[in-house]
Amino acid sequence: MSVFTGWRAALRIARRDALRAKGRSALVVAMIALPVLGVTAADITYRSADLSPAEQLTSRLGAADALYSDAGLGPIQQMPDGDMYDSASGEAPSEEPAPIDMRGAFPEGARALSQQSVPATVTTTYGIASVEVVEYKTSDRMARGRIDLLEGTFPRGTGEMVATEPFLDSAGLHVGSAITVTPSGKKYTITGAVELPADLEAKQLYADPGAVIAPWKAMADHDKKVPAPNAGSAQWLVEGPGRAGISWADVLAANKAGAVVTSRQVSENPPPDSEIPLLRSHPDYNATGTGSEETSAALVTVVAMTILEIVLLAGPAFAVGARRSRRQLGLLGTCGGDRSQVRAVVLGGGLVLGGAGAVAGVVVGLLLTVVCRPLIEDWAGHRFGSLVIRPTDLLVIAVLGLITGVLAALAPAIVAGRQSVLESLTGRRGVRRGSRVLPVTGACVLALGVLVAVFGGTSGDSTLVAGGSVVAEVGLLACIPVIVGLLGRLGRGFPLSPRMALRDAARNRGRTAPAVAAVMAAVAGSVAIATYMASTLAESDYDYTPMLTEGTISLSAGDAEAVERLPAARAAVEHNMAVTGGRADISRVWAGSDCNVYYEDETSCGSMTLVKPTGKGHTCPLADKGARALATRLSADEHRAMMQTPACVDARFSVGTFSSDSNNIVVGDAALLDTYVKLHDPAAAAALKAGTPVLLNEAYAENGEVTLKADHRYNPKDKENLKLHPGKARKTTDRLKVYVAKPEYATTPGIRMILPQRTAERLGLHTQPYGSVYAVSHQPTDAESQRTSATIDQAGGGLWVQSNSGPNDRRSTALLILTLFAGVVTMGAAAITTGLAKADAEADLTTLSAVGAPPRVRRSLSGFQCLVVALTGVLLGTAAGLVPAVALRLVDLRDAMEQMREQPMESPYTPIVLPWATIGLLAVVVPLLAGGLAAAFTRSRVALARRAG
Structure with a gap:
């Protein structure tokens, strides 16, 4: 009997044995198919989620040939993909150039579609929400691939809009709902729900060009109380003349006009380096990273352990299957079969069941990926350009599954070939002692x-x-x-x-x-x-770095007029949000002119500085000249401990949440300690009541005192303040006795020192109510925020509620x-x-x-x-x-x-x-x-x- 005849018989026996024991065979197939399924699904998902350059261009350009935008630098030079560009002169312009006439930068005969966005507030089912409104002809064919319609129709006039699904869900709206852009008062109807394939979480509204910004601007020109729209610069999607595309020559011509261009044709077929002017002046722009040749540690580890998992999952299946077939293998021996033929039968089982498991795993993995594709895309945050199925990959995965099945059956085949016929027929296993060498070796390994x-x-x-x-x-x-x-x-x-x-x-x-x-x-x-x-x-x-302490929200007023509406805003917050009863009112404090803009003479405005003493315990060792030498001697734990000390903590908690400067000094009372700082200390409360400031960062104190320097200078343009404060500018340096809190309170976001109102008045400082902070049981939901915003807007606006966004x-x-x-x-x-x-x-x-x-x-x-x-x-x-x-x-x-x-x-x-x-x-x-x-x-x-x- 030839080798092929013997293997043909072995495979026939293995196939019949698999069909006879369907339950056991199904388990063996499942053992092999399970890891193959996972690898197949992972391969298809990875390749599909990794968008090709052409798919990335479609997500940016839609069906257009190019995207034009004003670089704001005058004439420029750019790389072919448009991601890097520089002024043609190599220097930034001395003054901001006037916006260019973009239509003059387009090739003759090209068709263009403008896009311009503006932040706005709109009415919702719950109240008012802030959202980005984009003027863009979504019904145009150039928008396909960039914006897809899910439900309803595209806008057909200036009174209609479409919205992304995340915005509709957060606002409690649906197709057919009516909304109002609150600054202009113009009403719109939502005619459709859309999605951005490149960003499935975007919350945006889309209207035809001229539907939102123009009537809003006209309303602002007519009524000075209406804020003017803060629209961004327009971008243009361009379709080349005769569908010829936008060539590199067209891009260079647009660069001379000051436009940066992302062209599909140029990106897919870039010109040689000799034809790129930017590379002649900046050769380093062509130095692109090639990526690490070494696979990341995580990927290598996961792949290695996955391969080991496949072997371990398949091995037990064939070991059990071989023992269940011992009698049949014994009968094969009684009929004259030798040890090699017994091994061939067991290996044939591995080949048959391994092949079935590999095919089943690839097919089920493919179907599972297709069925779960929407869920995977939602989790990834963007749509796949297409479902990428590479037959070569699937063939390799199936072959590996087949080989794994055969290798997993190798050890059981060798064991079966060594068993005597009598032992196989009687089913006796005998008594075998475990090896003592194996566990010792295993422990060493x-x-x-x-x-x-x-x-x-x-x-x-x-x-x-x-x-x-x-x-x-x-x-x-x-x-x-x-x-x-x-x-x-x-x-x-x-x-x-x-x-x-x-x-x-x-x-x-x-x-x-x-x-x-x-x-x-x-x-x-x-x-x-x-x-x-x-x-x-x-x-x-x-x-x-949190903006506020945990479990709190803040209500802030934007200007002096908004301060008058604080009582109504506080009532709105307390009625609509999960306030637990704690509230503390805050005032901001400053010296001299309250300058919120930059002037040519920086000394024309007053200033207030909390002086930080020098020396150990006051200066952060990681911020001085010997920081690098110190860092080489520190362990990770020592560095972390040092960064959490009051002297160094300002590097992480220096955001001015309640003030316009970095001193983080606010005016408040004992309620602020309990509600926001979470400092439940009667002595600190008593200090504030007595007029003594409470210092939260002890690094600014020396002998229980702080130094506060104030420059009571007034801006020459501030005529009202100059009348109230004639004469020369006054500078003061005050030493204040303070109550120093424990070191852990130095990390309180936005507040470094709490100043009593009467102390601020005694020092000649200006104060103005800023808002309130509240203790809440949970962060505001979309509905709560929108209800509160609606009430505040009805009262006149100018105030906002802030909460921690939290880590990702x-x-x-x-x-x-x-x-x-x-x-x-x-x-x-x-x-x-x-x-x-x-x-x-x-x-x-x-x-x-x-x-x-x-x-x-x-x-x-x-x-x-x-x-x-x-x-x-x-x-x-x-x-x-x-x-x-x-x-x-x-x-x-x-x-x-x-x-x-x-x-x-x-x-x-x-x-x-x-x-x-x-x-x-x-x-x-x-x-x-x-x-x-x-x-x-x-x-x-x-x-x-x-x-x-």
Whole structure:
């Protein structure tokens, strides 16, 4: 018999065996298909989300040939893509050039479409909302690809608009709703809902050119109380004459007129460097980054652990399948089959089921990506240009799945070929002692892998991080049989079913260990990514600088006229927002003229300065001349501790939330301490009542006093103040006794010192009510903000409510999605491996029923078997996943420390935060759910099988 004939027979036997045991074959196929599915979906999603240059141009230009805009520099020179440009003279103009006549820059015979935006307030279902209104002919064919209509129709006149879906949702509006642009009072009807494929979260309104800005400007010219529209400069989408496009010659001509051009034709077919004038004067503009040749540490680690996961998921399936086919393989031996033919049959099973799993994984992964595409696009924040399916990629993934199936069947094939015919026919496994060398070797390999990964993290070598993580996981795999063997000793005090499950796992560790390894592999990568993301989220939270203290909002008046409307605005806030009862009123304070504009003579306005003493405890060591030398000696923790001291904290909390200068001095009373500062100190309240300022940053105090310098100069153009304060400018330096708060209050956003009203008057300073701060139970919702804005606008406007926007929460959303994904993968792997283990233990379950065990014991035993496998795998996977996560954070720490030494004020804070929610879900919820499902889907009764032999 030839080799091909023998393999043909082996494949035929494998195919028939797979069809005969459909349940077991389905589990084996699922084992291989699961990782192939994930890789296929990830490949298609990655390539589809990464827009091609042509798709990026479409998102910017729509169906137009070019985008023209005024550079504001006079004649310019630009790069072909239009992203970089400079003045043709190489110097900035001495004065701002007049806006150019853009139509003169277009090629002769071209068709142009203008776009101009203006910030405005419009009425909503709840009240009033601020939104960007864009004048743009959305119904024109040049807008296709840039703006897409989802519902309704495009505007057909000056009284109609379309809106993006996010704006409609936040405003409680819908197609057909009527809105009013409040400054002009003109009403519009929303005729359609649109989306921007490049920005699905944009909140904008679109109207035809001339529908909003022109009537608003006319109203402002007629009524001086109406603010003029602050419209941005117009841009133009241009279609070349005769659809010839916009050539490089057209771009150069437009540059002479002062227009910067992004041309589709030029971007796709750039001219040679010799024809680019900008490169002759600035050769460095052509130095584009080639990107790192080395793959990022995170990507290498994830890919390496994914490959290991595929092997571990497929290996147990074929090991169990080979044991279930022992009798058939024994019969093959009795018919004259040799060891190579027995191995061929097992490998044929790997080839058949591996091929089926690879094909099923690719097909299901493709279909799943197509079905989930809208959800993926919404999460990514932009639409795919097209669903990019590369047959070569899918073929490679399928071939890898097939090869993985064959390799996973290799070890079971070798074991099956070594078994005697008698042992295969009787089904006896014999008693084998576990190897003592394997766990010791595994422990050594585990320690070596951890050391390599940590060293890679400290040295910034991504290859060592990935390699060390995989080596550590392999070492942990070698220790799994011993760990599983110890489980049997834990069952002594448990009831019957969990005790039997633990002992069965320990007795059949050859079956349990691969199942645990599969779950561990599924969990390790998820925990690694979740830990890394949770850590970077904590770093982002640390770097976030709040405008207000947590749980507060502020009401601010823009000018003296708006101050008169403060009582009505306060009533609106207290009625519409979740105010908890705490309110503190604030006044701003200044010396001399209240200058809010720049004058030629900077000394023509008064000033007020809180002098910071010099010396230790007052000057930040990271801001003086020896900062770099100091930074090289500091650890990350020491640098963080120093940055949080009062002397250095101003580098992070110097925003003037309640004042126009950087001194952050406000006038307030004891209510401000309780409501905003969260300083519940009777002594501080008593100090304010007695006229003593409260200093929140002790670095400005010396011997319990601060130095306040004031320049009571008045702007010569401020005739009213000059009449009230004739004579020479007066300068004062006052030493004030202050109450110094504890160091932790130095981080209070926007306030450095609270000055009592009577003290400000005694010092000759000017004060004016600024607004109020409130304690709230939650940040204002869109509806609450819009209701409040409507009430304030009806009272005359000029006031606004401010709240903390908070750090970017997209990472937390991604972490939630990752947690759910990890739970599904873990539960699926646990269910599949437990199903295979149950199939392997079918004889034991049959014996259990034969000796009179109640039907519920069978269910509970299956449930606890699944629980043991899932819980053990999750705990080991969590430990394995922490290795690459910690190593990757060490890479980040190394980069942050290098940046700190170059810029000492930059924080090297790179915490390692465990995602307890993810770990809790995986370690508690998923195993319990997997065990419950296993028990629910296990038949209580089973028909006794015919005795073999």
